[in-house]
Amino acid sequence: MTGRVANKVALITGGASGLGQATARRLAEEGAVVYIADVNHVLGNEVADSDASLRFVSLDVTREDQWEPAIDGIVAEHGKLDVLVNSAGIVELASIEETTEEVWRKVNAVGTDGSFFGCKHALRVMKKRGSGSIVNMCSTASIFGGPRIFAYSASKHAIRGITKSVATLSAQEGYGVRCNSVHPGNIETPMLQGVRAIADERVPGSAKAMDQVWVGEPIDVANMILFLASDESRSVNGAAMVVDNTSTLTEGVVPRLEQSE
Ligand SMILES: NC(=O)c1ccc[n+]([C@@H]2O[C@H](COP(=O)([O-])OP(=O)(O)OC[C@H]3O[C@@H](n4cnc5c(N)ncnc54)[C@H](O)[C@@H]3O)[C@@H](O)[C@H]2O)c1
Numbered sequence: 001m002t003g004r005v006a007n008k009v010a011l012i013t014g015g016a017s018g019l020g021q022a023t024a025r026r027l028a029e030e031g032a033v034v035y036i037a038d039v040n041h042v043l044g045n046e047v048a049d050s051d052a053s054l055r056f057v058s059l060d061v062t063r064e065d066q067w068e069p070a071i072d073g074i075v076a077e078h079g080k081l082d083v084l085v086n087s088a089g090i091v092e093l094a095s096i097e098e099t100t101e102e103v104w105r106k107v108n109a110v111g112t113d114g115s116f117f118g119c120k121h122a123l124r125v126m127k128k129r130g131s132g133s134i135v136n137m138c139s140t141a142s143i144f145g146g147p148r149i150f151a152y153s154a155s156k157h158a159i160r161g162i163t164k165s166v167a168t169l170s171a172q173e174g175y176g177v178r179c180n181s182v183h184p185g186n187i188e189t190p191m192l193q194g195v196r197a198i199a200d201e202r203v204p205g206s207a208k209a210m211d212q213v214w215v216g217e218p219i220d221v222a223n224m225i226l227f228l229a230s231d232e233s234r235s236v237n238g239a240a241m242v243v244d245n246t247s248t249l250t251e252g253v254v255p256r257l258e259q260s261e
Helices: 018-029 041-049 064-078 101-129 150-173 190-202 206-211 218-229
Strands: 009-013 033-038 054-058 083-086 132-137 177-184 240-243
Touching: 009 018, 009 064, 009 101, 018 033, 018 041, 018 054, 018 083, 018 218, 033 041, 033 064, 041 054, 054 064, 064 101, 083 101, 083 218, 101 132, 101 150, 101 177, 132 150, 132 218, 150 177, 177 218, 190 206, 218 240
Parallel strands: 009 033, 009 083, 033 054, 083 132, 132 177, 177 240
Antiparallel strands: none
16 A cells, blocks of 8 residues: 555654654655654765655754754645654663663653653644644553663653643644554664663673564554554554564563673
């Protein structure tokens, strides 16, 4: 099937890499004009240059003053924003005992603050047209916690709450804007590669153990987001869509890593 999001205008944060990039390409393939928003200008421009339906917009999601011009610029050009995907994120492998205030604030700035600002400004423009779809990237870490991804898990739980609050407000007020979260298990991206490297450095062999749980491909998540972005999901609002091939039901989001003394 083609054209599942034909004529839609989408903004994807963290669109230069990993799941954001795969989603940008998938939405473009199905007929959307897609703005890739990222702090990585080199990669963002490279991805945008590879497809006529992709454009790059510089955006640090932690900065509310950058959100306004980014979204208003798209609306000025196209008259609307149909889809926002909040995919920008960073992870730190640290338990509560190891998490400094700096790490806590850094992870939450990108994940929690970025999703808050994105939802706030997208809702502002989407409700004027009475339609729109916001997709927030959560994780299996926001289904249950992670012993050594404390700030990340907390941020993803906050984003899950943001999602449901936006969805219920929109339904109550009749804004016509849907807001859903996606909860991937481990997916093969640069972020996971970084996690593997750090885990293995701390506990040799742990990356292999991690991969035994399940590892998906970015396209698996991109296809879920495509569905949520499209009108096919018009009755799906406030939902938490899990893409983990049962890993939350079985092994868990992270394997047990013995800390070296
Ligand atoms: N890969 C996985 O296994 C996995 C699993 C569950 C959830 N997730 C979530 O999916 C999302 C994407 O992860 P990924 O694996 O594609 O990671 P990635 O590292 O490949 O991509 C993340 C992107 O976010 C961008 N980014 C970081 N800080 C930013 C900021 N302040 N403003 C704008 N952009 C910023 C980076 O430049 C990068 O392009 C994240 O929210 C992550 O937590 C990933």
